[in-house]
Amino acid sequence: MTTENNTWKLAEAYLNKSLNAQEVENLEQLIADNKNFAQEFQEVSNMLLSLKNNAAQKQFQQNLSNIKTQIKEEEQDAPRKISLRLHYLRTAAVAAGVALLASLGTNLWNNKTESNTSKYSELRKVRTEIEGIKQSQSRIIKVLDNKANKPPIENKYSGTGFALSNDGYIVTNYHVTEGADSLYIQTRDGNYYKASTVSFDANADIAILKVESKKFKFSKQGTIPYSFAPSKSGLGERIFTLGYPQDEIVYSEGYISSRNGYLGDSMQYRLELPAEPGQSGAPVIDANGTVIGIVTGKESKSVGTTYAVSSNTMLRMLKNIPQSNSINLPKTSKLGKMSRSQQIEKIQDFTCVVNVYK
Amino acid sequence: MQLSLLKEHQLLEGIANNDRKITEQVYRDNYKQVQSWVRSRGGSADDGDDVFQEAMTILFQKSQNEEFRLSCKIGTYLVAVAKYIWYKKLQLQNRRPDFLPFDSGEEDANDNRAYEDDVKVQEEREVHFEHLNAAMEELGEPCRSLLKAFYNENKSMQDIAGLFGYTNPDNAKTQKYKCLTRLKKLFYAAQVNK
Numbered sequence: 282m283t284t285e286n287n288t289w290k291l292a293e294a295y296l297n298k299s300l301n302a303q304e305v306e307n308l309e310q311l312i313a314d315n316k317n318f319a320q321e322f323q324e325v326s327n328m329l330l331s332l333k334n335n336a337a338q339k340q341f342q343q344n345l346s347n348i349k350t351q352i353k354e355e356e357q358d359a360p361r362k363i364s365l366r367l368h369y370l371r372t373a374a375v376a377a378g379v380a381l382l383a384s385l386g387t388n389l390w391n392n393k394t395e396s397n398t399s400k401y402s403e404l405r406k407v408r409t410e411i412e413g414i415k416q417s418q419s420r421i422i423k424v425l426d427n428k429a430n431k432p433p434i435e436n437k438y439s440g441t442g443f444a445l446s447n448d449g450y451i452v453t454n455y456h457v458t459e460g461a462d463s464l465y466i467q468t469r470d471g472n473y474y475k476a477s478t479v480s481f482d483a484n485a486d487i488a489i490l491k492v493e494s495k496k497f498k499f500s501k502q503g504t505i506p507y508s509f510a511p512s513k514s515g516l517g518e519r520i521f522t523l524g525y526p527q528d529e530i531v532y533s534e535g536y537i538s539s540r541n542g543y544l545g546d547s548m549q550y551r552l553e554l555p556a557e558p559g560q561s562g563a564p565v566i567d568a569n570g571t572v573i574g575i576v577t578g579k580e581s582k583s584v585g586t587t588y589a590v591s592s593n594t595m596l597r598m599l600k601n602i603p604q605s606n607s608i609n610l611p612k613t614s615k616l617g618k619m620s621r622s623q624q625i626e627k628i629q630d631f632t633c634v635v636n637v638y639k
Numbered sequence: 640m641q642l643s644l645l646k647e648h649q650l651l652e653g654i655a656n657n658d659r660k661i662t663e664q665v666y667r668d669n670y671k672q673v674q675s676w677v678r679s680r681g682g683s684a685d686d687g688d689d690v691f692q693e694a695m696t697i698l699f700q701k702s703q704n705e706e707f708r709l710s711c712k713i714g715t716y717l718v719a720v721a722k723y724i725w726y727k728k729l730q731l732q733n734r735r736p737d738f739l740p741f742d743s744g745e746e747d748a749n750d751n752r753a754y755e756d757d758v759k760v761q762e763e764r765e766v767h768f769e770h771l772n773a774a775m776e777e778l779g780e781p782c783r784s785l786l787k788a789f790y791n792e793n794k795s796m797q798d799i800a801g802l803f804g805y806t807n808p809d810n811a812k813t814q815k816y817k818c819l820t821r822l823k824k825l826f827y828a829a830q831v832n833k
Contacts, residue, residue: 286816328823334703335768336790337657341699344659345692348666477683491683603681603732 288318292325438639441524441563441576442466442490444499444631445599446609449474449492452595453562453635454577455481458488460639466492467634468499469530476635480602485548485594486577489602490635499631505611506627507566509592510573513550516540522554522576523625524563525634531560532625535585543578548594550574556587562635565589570616570624650713654695655702666695669714673721680725690728694720697761716754723754774825782818789815 294300295308312319440457444450451466458464464476474492481488499505514537521534535554542549552565556579565574574589599605616624653661673694674687682690694717701707709716775783781803788794788802800811 285820286813289816289819290812324823324827325819328819328826331767331771332786332790334700335771337703338696338699338768339791340657341654341662342692342696344657344662345666345695348663349670349688349692351663352667352670477685478678479683480681493683493685603729 288321288325289329292322292329296326296329438637439525439559440561440635440637441559442633442635443562443564443572444505444633445489446611447499447503447505447631448609449476449494449497449499450479450604450608451476451490451492451633451635452575453488453490454575454590455483455486455488456577457561457635458490458637459483461637463638464490465636465638466490467636469630469632473636479604480598482598485598486590487575487595487598489599489604489608491604504615505631506615506624507564507570507572507631508611508614509596510567510571511596512593513540513591514567514573518567518573520552520554520565520567520573521621522556522560522563522565523629523632524556524560524576525632526557526559528634530629530632531557535587537573538586542588542590546588548590549577550589550591552587552589553585554587555585559634564628564632566624566628570614570619570628647709647713651698651702651707651709654699657699662695665713665717669717672714672718676718676722677725681729682725686725686728690721690724691717693724693761694718697757700761700764701757720754720757723758727758770829771826774822774829777825778818778822781814782821785811785815786818786822 291300291308295305300308308322312322438457440453442451442453442457445452458478458481461478464478465473466476467473474494474497476490476492479489479491516537516539518537519534520537521532523530523532525531533555535552537550538553539551541547542551550565550573552574554565554576556563556576560576561578563576564572565576567573572592574591575595576587577590578588580586580588596610599608599610616627619627650661650665654665670688670691673691674684677687677690678684697720698713698717711719775786778786785799785803788799789796794802796808796811796815799815800806800808803811803814805811805814
C-alpha cells in the first residue's frame with residue numbers, strides 16, 4: 282500500500298473517530314513534525330468531509346422534494362366545495378353592500394357644501410370605507426355553476442384577462458384573483474393553462490399573471506395586435522370591449538363618459554358601456570385598436586355605467602415590478618385601418634377567461 | 640417552556656441526521672408561511688417553495704455542526720433566512736433596489752443582516768460542491784461509480800467488492816483510496832486553474 286493510501290486510511294479512521302488514544306497522539310505528533318504531511322492530511326480530510334457532506338445534502342434535498350410532491354398531491358385530493366350555506370351568505374353580503382353603497386352616496390352629496398379640505402378627507406374616508414363593498418359587490422365577479430370538463434375543482438369565480446406579451450403575461454383585475462388558491466386561464470381555443478400571480482396592485486385593482494408553462498404562446502404569429510395608451514384619452518371617445526360573461530366571448534361598445542372614475546378616482550375612467558359579471562379584467566379599446574383601460578366594476582344602480590382602470594396606471598405599475606424587463610409589451614397597434622369585425626378577429630386570440638379557485 | 644425547547648432541540652437533531660419524518664414535520668409546520676410571504680412580495684408559489692427549500696438546506700448545514708444552537712425557534716429562523724434569500728433574488732434581478740433588506744423599512748430589516756453570513760456560506764458551499772461534482776464527472780469509470788456507491792448509495796465495502804468484481808473488501812478499499820487520490824488531484828488542479 283502506498284503512503285498516499287495510508288493517509289486516506291488514517292484520515293478516514295480519524296474522522297470516524299475509530300482511532301484509539303495512542304493512535305491519535307501519534308497522528309498529532311506527525312502533523313506537528315511534518316509540514317508536508319500536515320497539509321496533505323488537511324486536504325485529504327477536507328476531501329472526505331466534502332464528499333460526505335455533499336452526499337448528505339443531496340439526500341436531504343431529495344427528501345425535501347419528495348415531501349413537496351407529497352403535500353401537493355394531498356392538496357389536490359382535498360375536496361373543495363363551497364357549501365350551499367356559504368353560497369347564500371355571499372349573496373346576502375352582496376345585498377347588504379348595495380344598501381350601504383346607496384347611503385354613502387347620499388352622505389357625500391349632503392357634505393358638498395363643506396370646505397374643500399374637509400370634503401377631500403371625507404372623500405378619502407368614504408373611499409376606504411367602501412373598499413370592502415367594492416370588492417364584494419360593485420365589481421363584477423361571477424359565481425359560476427358547476428360544469429363538466431373543467432379542472433378538477435368545482436365552484437369558482439371567473440373574470441376576463443388579456444395578453445401583455447405573447448409568451449403568457451396577462452393583465453386582469455386584482456379583485457378577480459384575490460384570495461385565489463389556484464388560477465387557470467382558458468384561451469379562445471378552449472384549452473386550460475395554469476397561471477400564477479406575478480404581481481398586483483390592490484389599490485389600482487390590477488393583477489399581472491403569468492402562464493406557468495414555458496412553451497405557452499397566445500398565438501403562433503407572435504405579435505399582439507393592440508398597443509397600450511401611455512396617457513389618458515379624452516371625454517366622449519368611442520370604445521369597445523371583449524370579455525367573457527359566458528363561455529363565449531362577448532362584444533360591447535360605448536364611450537368615455539368621464540375622465541375620472543368611481544368617486545373621482547383619477548386612476549380610472551367612467552364609461553357608458555354595458556358590462557356583465559365575468560367581464561372584470563376585459564380590455565377597453567379605442568377605435569384605433571389602442572387599449573385605454575381595463576374593465577374593473579360597474580355601478581349597481583344603473584345598467585350602463587362601468588368603470589375601467591386606465592392603461593397609463595397599469596403601465597406605471599408595470600415599470601415598478603421586478604419582472605418589468607421580461608415583459609415585452611407590444612409597441613404599436615396593427616388595427617388602425619381595419620373594420621371593427623376584423624379588429625375583433627385579431628384581438629380575440631389574445632383574450633382569455635381567468636378561472637379562480639378558492 | 641423547557642418542554643418546547645427540548646422539542647426544538649430534537650427537531651434540529653432529526654434534521655441533522657437526515658430523519659425523513661422530522662424533516663417532514665418541520666416542512667409542514669413552516670412552508671405555508673414562507674410561501675404566502677413570498678407571494679405577497681411578487682413571487683409565485685413555486686418561488687416560495689424554492690426559497691423555503693433553500694432555507695431548509697441552510698438549516699440542515701448549520702445543524703451539521705454539533706456546536707450549533709439556535710437562538711430562536713426553528714420556524715422563526717427559516718422565515719428570516721427565506722426572506723433574506725428572496726430579497727437577495729430580487730436584488731440580483733436588479734430591478735428593485737428599494738427592495739433591499741437593509742433599507743426596506745421592514746420591521747425585520749436588521750434581523751436579516753444576521754442571516755447574511757449563513758446565506759453566504761451556503762453559496763460558497765454550493766460552488767465548492769459544483770467543483771467537486773465536476774471533478775467527479777472527469778474521474779471516469781470505475782472510480783466514479785465506486786465512489787458514488789460508497790458515498791451516495793451508502794453501500795458497504797463488502798457490497799462494493801461484489802459489485803465491482805474485487806476479490807475481497809480490502810482490494811476494493813485500496814481501489815477506493817486510489818480513486819480518492821485521483822479525485823483530489825482533479826479537484827485541486829481545477830482550483831489552481833481558476
